Amino acid sequence: MTSPLNDSPGRITPVPSFTGGAAPYAGGDPYADYRSANLPFADLPDLADRRLGGSVVAANDEFFADRENLLTPAPAHFDPHLFGHKGKVMDGWETRRRRGADAAHPHPSDGDHDWALIRLGAPGVIRGVVVDTAHFRGNHPQSVSVEAACLPGAPSPGELLADGVKWTVLVPRTPVGGHAANGFAVQAEERFTHLRLCQYPDGGIARLRVHGEVRPDPAWLAAVGTFDLAALENGGRPEDASDRFYSSPLNSVLPGRSQKMDEGWETRRRRDDGHDWVRYRLTGQAVLRALEIDTGCYKGNAAGWAEVSVLDAATGADPAGPATGWTVVLPRTRLQPDTVHRFPLEGAPVATHVRVDIHPDGGVARLHVHGSLTEAGARSLTMSGS
Numbered sequence: 001m002t003s004p005l006n007d008s009p010g011r012i013t014p015v016p017s018f019t020g021g022a023a024p025y026a027g028g029d030p031y032a033d034y035r036s037a038n039l040p041f042a043d044l045p046d047l048a049d050r051r052l053g054g055s056v057v058a059a060n061d062e063f064f065a066d067r068e069n070l071l072t073p074a075p076a077h078f079d080p081h082l083f084g085h086k087g088k089v090m091d092g093w094e095t096r097r098r099r100g101a102d103a104a105h106p107h108p109s110d111g112d113h114d115w116a117l118i119r120l121g122a123p124g125v126i127r128g129v130v131v132d133t134a135h136f137r138g139n140h141p142q143s144v145s146v147e148a149a150c151l152p153g154a155p156s157p158g159e160l161l162a163d164g165v166k167w168t169v170l171v172p173r174t175p176v177g178g179h180a181a182n183g184f185a186v187q188a189e190e191r192f193t194h195l196r197l198c199q200y201p202d203g204g205i206a207r208l209r210v211h212g213e214v215r216p217d218p219a220w221l222a223a224v225g226t227f228d229l230a231a232l233e234n235g236g237r238p239e240d241a242s243d244r245f246y247s248s249p250l251n252s253v254l255p256g257r258s259q260k261m262d263e264g265w266e267t268r269r270r271r272d273d274g275h276d277w278v279r280y281r282l283t284g285q286a287v288l289r290a291l292e293i294d295t296g297c298y299k300g301n302a303a304g305w306a307e308v309s310v311l312d313a314a315t316g317a318d319p320a321g322p323a324t325g326w327t328v329v330l331p332r333t334r335l336q337p338d339t340v341h342r343f344p345l346e347g348a349p350v351a352t353h354v355r356v357d358i359h360p361d362g363g364v365a366r367l368h369v370h371g372s373l374t375e376a377g378a379r380s381l382t383m384s385g386s
Helices: 067-071 218-224 250-253 375-383
Strands: 011-013 055-059 114-134 143-151 167-173 182-188 192-200 209-216 235-241 274-292 305-311 327-336 340-344 351-358 366-373
Touching: 055 067, 067 114, 067 209, 114 143, 114 167, 143 327, 167 192, 192 209, 192 366, 218 235, 218 375, 235 250, 250 274, 274 305, 274 327, 305 375, 351 366, 366 375
Parallel strands: none
Antiparallel strands: 011 182, 055 114, 114 182, 114 192, 114 209, 143 167, 143 192, 235 274, 274 340, 274 351, 274 366, 305 327, 305 351
């Protein structure tokens, strides 16, 4: 089954959808009957990721399970034997059962719902939303809706809910299934900072994922001047890579240092004479000052050598095309395990893209590309929305 097609901005487009409850848990692998599908936006960053600063800032009810669980990076966990004073302990956001006004009207009214307010860790353009009801088999909401708003600074819940705040519907009220990854493609080009997730009339949602493209605040970047142009929170991101076997190259542009091996980018062991690589798109056209390649937590499997090249796609060169236009700014250089390597760059190269080639394979925890936007790079952010 698919969602209906609607080409107007802020509406959903066809992706596989699920409705109805799931069978009671019968033992064994709780994910064995989990319903999911390949979603066209799933490879984009999760703008609500707690590691980027995402937070569930408020909810009207969280009687059975805390709202903060919605943004836990790991998949939801299910322990069939875990109960607390309020009932079954669930890894998600779960509200109490709603009731009608009186004995003659015991059921909730059609518009009754619970809500949660989410601050995106990285504001941006949203391409898809996943409302994941994993392990909520008969206690999931009947339907959900998602709205988005763009507010400056760090507004309080009261300011978000105040009269006059413009909320744009990204997902109209739509039926969802229990124990399923309910995905919704979004067509809206505005930059958003906050979401309002509503569930009708009540129930449990395990996780919320908000996939999209980061759009940083141009005024903030202009104020700081020199910053990390590859960082996801500043609008940089991997565009392509030779290998994602153990972990995604997206990890290499997350905030902070990695704390364990799966928090970086690691490739499988090569058994040929080739090598691995990843191509990054920077915040915008910029003058580059320095590079940092961090192999933190990779002790026996760090990349052996690295070479870094840059490209200015503003000249018309295709980053995904032939190699013409790429300039080596760091020749093949030996890397040490579990180490931060720092490389000042000569000649202040101008670039929109960076490519890191590792030889022959291995892991890179973080890449930092320090520099400042050109006038053209700063204008491109203003044109793309602020």
